[in-house]
Amino acid sequence: MQEKHTMPAPARHYFWNDPDKRALVFQIIVTVAILGLAFVVVENTLSNLEKRGITTGFDFLSQESGFGIIQSLVEYDETHSFGKTFIVGLLNTILVSVLGIILATVVGFLVGVGRLSNNWLVARVCGAYVEIFRNIPLLLQILFWYFAVLRTLPSPRQSLDLYDTFFLNIRGLYIPAPIFQEGAIWIGVALLLAIASVWVIKRWAEQRQLASGKTFPVFYTAAVIVIGLPLLAWFMTGQPVHWEVPALKGFNFRGGYAVIPELCALLIALTLYTASYIAENVRSGIEAVNKGQTEAAFALGLPKSRTMQLVIIPQAMRVIIPPLASQYMNLIKNSSLATAVGYPDLVAVFAGTTLNQTGQAVEIILITMSVYLLMSLLVSLLMNMFNKKMALAER
Amino acid sequence: MMTSVNNAEMAGSDSAMIELRKLNKWYGDFHVLRDIDLTVRKGERIVICGPSGSGKSTMIRCINRLEEHQQGDIIINGREMTNDLKDIEQVRMEVGMVFQHFNLFPHLTVLENCTLAPIWVRKQPRKEAEAIAMQYLERVRIPDQADKYPGQLSGGQQQRVAIARSLCMNPQVMLFDEPTSALDPEMIKEVLDVMVELANEGMTMLCVTHEMGFAKTVADRVIFMDEGQIVEENEPESFFNNPQSERTKLFLSQILQH
Ligand SMILES: Nc1ncnc2c1ncn2[C@@H]1O[C@H](COP(=O)(O)OP(=O)(O)OP(=O)(O)O)[C@@H](O)[C@H]1O
Ligand SMILES: [Mg+2]
Numbered sequence: 001m002q003e004k005h006t007m008p009a010p011a012r013h014y015f016w017n018d019p020d021k022r023a024l025v026f027q028i029i030v031t032v033a034i035l036g037l038a039f040v041v042v043e044n045t046l047s048n049l050e051k052r053g054i055t056t057g058f059d060f061l062s063q064e065s066g067f068g069i070i071q072s073l074v075e076y077d078e079t080h081s082f083g084k085t086f087i088v089g090l091l092n093t094i095l096v097s098v099l100g101i102i103l104a105t106v107v108g109f110l111v112g113v114g115r116l117s118n119n120w121l122v123a124r125v126c127g128a129y130v131e132i133f134r135n136i137p138l139l140l141q142i143l144f145w146y147f148a149v150l151r152t153l154p155s156p157r158q159s160l161d162l163y164d165t166f167f168l169n170i171r172g173l174y175i176p177a178p179i180f181q182e183g184a185i186w187i188g189v190a191l192l193l194a195i196a197s198v199w200v201i202k203r204w205a206e207q208r209q210l211a212s213g214k215t216f217p218v219f220y221t222a223a224v225i226v227i228g229l230p231l232l233a234w235f236m237t238g239q240p241v242h243w244e245v246p247a248l249k250g251f252n253f254r255g256g257y258a259v260i261p262e263l264c265a266l267l268i269a270l271t272l273y274t275a276s277y278i279a280e281n282v283r284s285g286i287e288a289v290n291k292g293q294t295e296a297a298f299a300l301g302l303p304k305s306r307t308m309q310l311v312i313i314p315q316a317m318r319v320i321i322p323p324l325a326s327q328y329m330n331l332i333k334n335s336s337l338a339t340a341v342g343y344p345d346l347v348a349v350f351a352g353t354t355l356n357q358t359g360q361a362v363e364i365i366l367i368t369m370s371v372y373l374l375m376s377l378l379v380s381l382l383m384n385m386f387n388k389k390m391a392l393a394e395r
Numbered sequence: 396m397m398t399s400v401n402n403a404e405m406a407g408s409d410s411a412m413i414e415l416r417k418l419n420k421w422y423g424d425f426h427v428l429r430d431i432d433l434t435v436r437k438g439e440r441i442v443i444c445g446p447s448g449s450g451k452s453t454m455i456r457c458i459n460r461l462e463e464h465q466q467g468d469i470i471i472n473g474r475e476m477t478n479d480l481k482d483i484e485q486v487r488m489e490v491g492m493v494f495q496h497f498n499l500f501p502h503l504t505v506l507e508n509c510t511l512a513p514i515w516v517r518k519q520p521r522k523e524a525e526a527i528a529m530q531y532l533e534r535v536r537i538p539d540q541a542d543k544y545p546g547q548l549s550g551g552q553q554q555r556v557a558i559a560r561s562l563c564m565n566p567q568v569m570l571f572d573e574p575t576s577a578l579d580p581e582m583i584k585e586v587l588d589v590m591v592e593l594a595n596e597g598m599t600m601l602c603v604t605h606e607m608g609f610a611k612t613v614a615d616r617v618i619f620m621d622e623g624q625i626v627e628e629n630e631p632e633s634f635f636n637n638p639q640s641e642r643t644k645l646f647l648s649q650i651l652q653h
Contacts, residue, residue, distance in 0.1 A: 209514075209520065209521060210520060210521045210522055211520055211522070212520050214518070215518065290498070292494060292496055292498035293498060293500065295461050295494070295498060296492075296494065296498035296499070296500070296557075297500075297512075298459075298460075298461060298487060299459055299461065299487060299490075299491070299492040299494075299561075300487065300491075300511070300512035300516065300560070300561070300564060301484055301487040301488040301512055301516040301564065302511075302512060302515060302516055303480070303484060306515055306516075310511060310515065311500055311511075314502050315500075315501065315502050
């Protein structure tokens, strides 16, 4: 006890020597600085706007827009509000993004696996694809597909056609559209029924494998049921769904769906560009799996396809998914290049036309940025969940 | 299951399990295997040794077609190895292999590692495959690790899992490619013990190893390879005590030094 008093006094603890406290202080300083800066900017902008007599607030969203949009997934014309304009733009952005993500993933995986093919030609073609599309600016690619390819197509009268059902001309791509009549609901019911029974069959097949080792061709059976049942329902309910094939009436096509060339160009460019990056991710993911894994699987007698499916891909996925998420986000953000060819996406109709007409830059830019932020966060969230699921398989 | 019938004398010399005839292989211009002739009878235990780069791995990897040979014949259990995928898969089902670096599947548990091939290749019911796998895991003395992932095991344990995984396919022959050279000394013994047990049960084995103690206890024959050729082969007794060629003598003096 005595000795304790004679011991040298402990060195004084300054709080800035404590990493935790120091970090806290820095965080407070940074937060205050950012808030202060934001306050100054908003203050300044508001007073500037006021001085120039520009209205602020979100009232403009209910005003009549006064302009039409060439593609709209919901009912829309110039008598609708700017709020509706926003919805139309948002849906158009979502449309091209979702289609782009699906197509880019499919193309990316095919090309990525193709690059590793033993077939010299396939590997080379896939390699060339990646090098070309990755190294040309995306904007240039969009302009290429729009102006150099789609805008040089013949007029509707000289359309390129496939079996007289699909038509491609300078006005866009025309594809058949389903027309639903009374009774068509039963086809939907049949489809749901088919999906349910496939689920049951899958469970049954798993049970049977457990018990007897016999495998069941679930995939083919599922394919037959999912196609067969709705088809049967279609016949039995008197064929209530028809395909309306586009037909040339006067100077243009009527009927079917018309895919405007702006969407085609943007979609093709986004897909091919993003797919080239995804292909690289897939390739490096597969290459990251140790060669010994393939050899061990082969040595056990697993055929090549099963080795891919059961051993290589599950391990590669953990390397592929994180960069895949950022490619998806890039695609969504890159879709705003739509403006270049006049595809009416969110940026074009809202941060473009609407902003020009109302002048309410702050609100509109804020809304638009928030929307992109939200979409990116959503993708990130979904991919994180997926990643967790794959990662759990390891440990 | 494995037969407990002990060994080479019982199986007549006509019951060759593996036959390599005038096997030749090149990597580009490099002649890795030169006129290899080798017959392995049922139940025979063979140890292959030789300096690094002499083609030991290449030779045993030709047997299950992890490497393709260019000349000569490989006949396994009466089946000639051709380019036919069905032949190759059949041979691979009958020939187990253990690698230097274990090559367990890291995304699957120990048990799943052991049941993957029986379920997908042998089409065994999962329950049955799991029961068999547990038997083998017991034999290699790690049944309690069945639900762990390979990354959670020591090297010695991983190698024993790898042996169990091969055995689950009920192979006729086991190939070992330096199964202990990636292990810390204290783990070598636990793996060798398992291999000795396997040998005593009458498994046909081809084992590339420099563990001379193992060779002396279980091998029926020791084969010495150098520069892609089988330079010398003999019973362990004569091989170690009375090597014929200069190269063998040099090699033995080198490895017996430490
Ligand atoms: N894929 C390949 N391409 C070119 N050369 C190769 C290849 N694989 C092996 N070789 C060469 O073939 C020779 C034999 O290799 P192998 O792996 O069979 O030797 P080893 O006897 O097993 O040697 P170690 O004791 O080092 O494992 C070596 O010289 C090696 O460099
Ligand atoms: Mg080797």
